[in-house]
Amino acid sequence: MKHPNLRHIKYLVIFGALLFSSFTSAELLVVKQRFETTNFKTFNGQTIKKVAVGWESYGKLNAQKDNVILVTHFFSGNSHAAGKYSKDDKQAGYWDALIGPGKAIDTNKFYVISVDSLANLAAKDPNVITTGPASINPDTGKAYGLDFPVVTIRDFVNVQKLVLESLGIKKLHAVIGASMGSMQAIDWASAYPDWVPRMISVIGSGQSDAWTTALIERWAIPIRLDPNWRNGDYYEHTAPTEGLIAALMFITQDALTPQAFNQIGQTKAINHQALQTEPLHSINGTYSITNWLRERAATRAKLVDANHLLYLARASQLFIAGHGKNLTEGLKKIKAKSLFLPSSNDLLLMPYLSHEANQQLQDLGKDSQLQELSGDSGHLNGVIGISQKAQQIKEFIEQ
C-alpha cells in the first residue's frame, strides 16, 4: 500500500539510516570495518567469548592521534553517522549534515569514528556488524537467546575503547552522541575522564529515572506478549514479528510530537476521521494512521531482532552516568567541559533530564552549558534538526 505523502514520511519518520540525503557537494565515501575481540568482560561480570562489531571513520587520524571525535549512536542507529557507502546510495549517514569536509564536525581537521553497539537493533542489516542474543554462542553452536549477558551502556563504551586502542588512540578530542548515544557520551566522560576533554549530549539524559524506565519498558512488553517470543528462544522457529512491529510503532510515535505526527495524519490519504468507515463498523477495522505506523514498523522489523530490542531497552533502563550508586557520584568524576542539547518538545527523553544533569554539573563546579533544540519533531529534532546547532557544536569542539 503506497501513500502519496512520501515527502512527509521522508522528513518525519524513523530513527536510523533513512533520514535525509546529503546535499553537500563533497561526498564522503565510507566503508564499514570490522573489529573483533575475545573474552570481553561485561559490566555485570560475565564474559562474551567472541565479540565482533562494525565501525566507520571519516577524516584522517593525525600522527599524534589526538584529533579523534567519537560519535556514539542512538537506539535504532548504527555507526553509519555520515557519508555514503557508494555514490548511488540514496541516503547518507544520519548526521551527514553535521559531519564531513568543511562541516561543523570538520573531517578535514578531525578523525571521526563511530562503532556499532553490542546487541545492535538492526542485527539483520547487512551494513551492521554486532554481537548479541542473535549471535551464535560458541559454547552451543546455536543463537544465544537470553543466555547472552545483559549488557549496559558501559559495555558499549568499553567496546568502543577497545576499538580506539586497537588504532593506537589514547585520548579523544571529543565525544558526541544523540539519545542512547548521549548516554554513552556522558558515561565515557565519567568512566574515562582523562580520555574526554569535551562531551556533547544531544537529546540526552544523565540517567534513566523511574518515568523513563517505565516508558522504555513499554517497548519490551509487546515482544514478551507475542507467543512466538518463547522466552527469547525463537531462532529455530517463527520470530515474534507482531510484538516487534508493535514495539517499533511505539518507538516511532515516542520520538515524535502531535505537531509532526498530525502533518502525516491529516493529509488526505490518511485522514484519521473523515471517510474512514471501517473503524466505525468493525472493532477489528483499523485507522489509516495506525496502518501507516504499522507498515513503517513492519518494513523496519525485517532488519531487526526482537531480543536485541529487549537488550537495548534494558541497557537504556540501566543507564546512569558513571554506572555508580547515584548520579552525583558519576558526574563528580567528569573532567570534560559539557554541552547539552535537549529538544524543547521531546516526549521521550524530556528536556528536564538534560537540565538536571547540566545543573548538577554546574553545582559541582564543572564547565557545563545547555541550549535547547527547537522544531516540531520532538526527540527527532536531535537527529533531523541538528543543523540548527551546527555553529555552536563547531565552536564547542574547536575551542
Added chain:
Amino acid sequence: MKHPNLRHIKYLVIFGALLFSSFTSAELLVVKQRFETTNFKTFNGQTIKKVAVGWESYGKLNAQKDNVILVTHFFSGNSHAAGKYSKDDKQAGYWDALIGPGKAIDTNKFYVISVDSLANLAAKDPNVITTGPASINPDTGKAYGLDFPVVTIRDFVNVQKLVLESLGIKKLHAVIGASMGSMQAIDWASAYPDWVPRMISVIGSGQSDAWTTALIERWAIPIRLDPNWRNGDYYEHTAPTEGLIAALMFITQDALTPQAFNQIGQTKAINHQALQTEPLHSINGTYSITNWLRERAATRAKLVDANHLLYLARASQLFIAGHGKNLTEGLKKIKAKSLFLPSSNDLLLMPYLSHEANQQLQDLGKDSQLQELSGDSGHLNGVIGISQKAQQIKEFIEQ
C-alpha cells in the same frame, strides 16, 4: 507485595474510583440504580436488543425538572461521581470534592446525575451496570464478544438521554465531564443543542486527532497480542489477562507525568536504580517501578473486561464533537456557553486539543472560555486536582 508508600499511591494513581476520601462533614449516601431499554439503535446503524446501564443521582429533581446537571464519566470511571454507598466506604465518588451539599456543584440546588457507559471498563465491578461485549447476546445465549456493535461517544450520549427522558427531563442545566467524559459533554452540546445551555470540558478534546488515535491504539495492541484474546472470543476460556494488565499499565503512566511518577519511583522502597541488581543480571529481571505499575494494573484488571477496553478505546478514537464530517461542522451546532479546563502538563489529551476547540468556538462567535489546570499530575489534575477550579465551575454553572 506491599510498599510503604501507600500515601503516594493514594494521591497519585488510578483513574477511577479509588481516589480520595470525602473530607466533608455532610456525607452523601447514594444508590446505584438500573435503567433498561430495548432495541437500542447504535450510531453505526446496528441494534442492541437489550441495554441495561447503572446510574446515580445526587440532590433532588425540582418540580420543573430544570435543575439537572449531567456528569459524564471518564474511560476508567463509572457513574459513581460523588458520595458513598455506605458510611463505611473508604472512598467516595471521584469528584466528591466538587459535588455535594454546599459544594461547587451544589446538590442543595441541583439534581446531579451520572450514567454508566456502554461497554464500561469495569464490567466485573459489582457497582457497575453496563452492556457490552461481555454481556449475553440474547440471540445466542453467549457473550457477544466482537459481535457487539462498535459503539461511539454518541451512543453513550443517547443512552444518557433515554435515562433522562425516563425521568421526565427535557433539558439540562449543564453537562460536565472529564477526559472521555469531556467528549460526551461536547458531543451532547452539538447533538442536542437545545438541551445544553452550559458545557464544561475537563482535560478534554474536540476530537481525537491522528496523534491521539495512535496513542489510544497502544492500549489495544497488547490485548490483541495476548494469545488468550482469541479475537475476543475468550469468555469460555482463559481471559487475556497479561495483555489487559499491559494496557492498564500504559493507561496509568499516560495519565501521569514524570514529576508525579518519579515521586513514587524515587522513594527508597522502589528506587529504580540503586540496589536493583536483578535487572542487571537477568533480562527477565524486572524493575520495582515496573513491578509497582504491574501490581496496580493486575489488581485493577480483576474488575475489567479486555474487550470492553477495546470498545472504549475505539469509541474514544472515533470521537469528533457532533460526529460529523469535521470538527467545525460539529461545533457550529453548539448553543451552550462553554468552559474548557485542560491540564497544562497533560500528556494524554494534551492542552492543545482544548485550545483548538475553544478557539474554533470563539471564531464561530460562540461564548467559550478556557482556563488551564495546574499541578504535577498531568491528565489526573482533572480528577484529583479539580478543586482548584471549584469556584470557577460554581460561577460558570450558576450564572
